[in-house]
Amino acid sequence: MGFFADSVNRISPSQTIAVATKARELKAKGRDIISLSAGEPDFDTPDNIKDAAVRALKEGKTKYTDVDGIPELKAAIAAKFKRENGLDYKPSQVSVGTGGKQVLYNALLVTLNPGDEVVIPAPCWVSYADIVLLGGGKPVFANCRLEDGYRLQPEVLDKAITPKTKWFLFNAPCNPTGAAYSKEQLKALTDVLMRPKNKHVWVLTDDMYEHLLYDDNVFYTPAQVEPALYERTLTVNGLSKTYCMTGWRLGYGAGPEPLIKTMCKLQSQSTSNPCSITQWAAVEALNGPQGFIERNNKVFKERRDLVVSMLNQSKGIKCTKPEGAFYVYPSCEGLIGKTSAKGIKINNDEDFVTALLEEEGVAAVHGAAFAMSPFFRISYATATDALEEACKRIQRFCGNVR
Numbered sequence: 001m002g003f004f005a006d007s008v009n010r011i012s013p014s015q016t017i018a019v020a021t022k023a024r025e026l027k028a029k030g031r032d033i034i035s036l037s038a039g040e041p042d043f044d045t046p047d048n049i050k051d052a053a054v055r056a057l058k059e060g061k062t063k064y065t066d067v068d069g070i071p072e073l074k075a076a077i078a079a080k081f082k083r084e085n086g087l088d089y090k091p092s093q094v095s096v097g098t099g100g101k102q103v104l105y106n107a108l109l110v111t112l113n114p115g116d117e118v119v120i121p122a123p124c125w126v127s128y129a130d131i132v133l134l135g136g137g138k139p140v141f142a143n144c145r146l147e148d149g150y151r152l153q154p155e156v157l158d159k160a161i162t163p164k165t166k167w168f169l170f171n172a173p174c175n176p177t178g179a180a181y182s183k184e185q186l187k188a189l190t191d192v193l194m195r196p197k198n199k200h201v202w203v204l205t206d207d208m209y210e211h212l213l214y215d216d217n218v219f220y221t222p223a224q225v226e227p228a229l230y231e232r233t234l235t236v237n238g239l240s241k242t243y244c245m246t247g248w249r250l251g252y253g254a255g256p257e258p259l260i261k262t263m264c265k266l267q268s269q270s271t272s273n274p275c276s277i278t279q280w281a282a283v284e285a286l287n288g289p290q291g292f293i294e295r296n297n298k299v300f301k302e303r304r305d306l307v308v309s310m311l312n313q314s315k316g317i318k319c320t321k322p323e324g325a326f327y328v329y330p331s332c333e334g335l336i337g338k339t340s341a342k343g344i345k346i347n348n349d350e351d352f353v354t355a356l357l358e359e360e361g362v363a364a365v366h367g368a369a370f371a372m373s374p375f376f377r378i379s380y381a382t383a384t385d386a387l388e389e390a391c392k393r394i395q396r397f398c399g400n401v402r
């Protein structure tokens with residue numbers, strides 16, 4: 001019998017974090033590295049939010065709080081859902097955790113029994129499948145195609161659902177593809193969930209990239225386009241991306257009260273409340289001025305256009321133009337089976353990103369980490385000049401592959 005639990009032996013370390021850590025280590029050793037690996041905005045947290053944190057600190061708001069959030073924050077979250085999504089949630093239906101990651105973790109851990117299935121459109125964020133596995137459930141990938149702009153097709157969703165399906169785990173705009181859905185495209189998916197044979201399935205929607213949408217795309221969340229789903233939906237969101245607060249660790253979810261209470265029970269036996277100072281900063285983030293979002297998005301959109309255009313000029317790379325988030329997910333199929341300038345054989349997307357890091361100092365994350373190969377993910381939440389230089393290096397790397 002091994003020392004470590006079977007549950008933890010089932011999972012791997014987060015690959016996005018692993019690549020970002022490796023890039024930081026190489027940089028610290030003096031290598032010229034451009035990291036396009038981590039999914040975090042390079043912009044700083046807005047000053048009004050920082051000031052609210054300083055105020056909270058000075059006012060001594062440094063004690064334990066209610067486990068799943070202070071009343072002021074739950075009220076701000078309920079107001080946000082009403083204002084931005086047209087959803088009515090009482091504060092008692094809101095759960096606040098240490099990052100969206102903890103909220104997703106709580107929800108899955110308190111609902112999964114051995115054999116329960118979770119349908120996840122692939123490619124998907126690295127942590128979904130591992131959290132499901134940790135909880136004893138079974139991830140079932142519903143594959144999306146580059147040709148469909150990486151949007152899940154309704155019939156593919158329907159086929160993936162079985163009597164054992166507990167959750168449909170939805171994420172749009174999507175990490176890693178940036179794909180988003182129009183109201184009609186989303187309604188086509190919620191219609192599938194309303195079919196009599198699928199009415200046992202709950203929706204776990206990860207709306208983390210809600211505000212990061214470009215051009216004329218408009219955001220909708222499942223319970224908004226199909227109100228009948230409200231009773232079996234947990235709507236998850238967070239401050240990391242929109243408010244440039246990745247290090248502060250705050251996320252939230254809203255749904256039926258029994259689920260929220262059970263998630264609180266788990267959190268009371270693990271981390272207790274999220275940081276008290278962060279919670280007061282979050283009240284300001286949600287209630288305060290939102291104008292910086294549009295300013296940041298203007299920069300993100302320009303970067304997206306730059307990256308898509310430069311990648312499509314790289315030999316063997318095919319890149320779609322995504323609607324949102326700050327990622328692109330190009331195919332590197334044209335380079336598989338070939339050899340890099342320094343003699344590395346590229347058998348798969350992991351070899352591709354390894355060779356790219358070794359030979360050109362550009363860190364990207366391989367598609368296998370997101371459950372769809374041969375692709376790679378680039379985060380363009382990086383200074384524009386560094387991004388341009390990285391794309392030049394990718395062009396050079398691909399041009400030299402034989």
Ligand code: PMP
Binds near residue numbers: 039099174249250251
């Ligand atoms: N969901 C998605 C799709 C993500 O990309 C991330 C990554 N940062 C999270 C959830 C978790 O974010 P956090 O824990 O920082 O709120």
Ligand code: GLU
Binds near residue numbers: 038
């Ligand atoms: N979600 C971000 C990413 O995909 C941050 C790292 C993580 O938690 O996975 O890169």
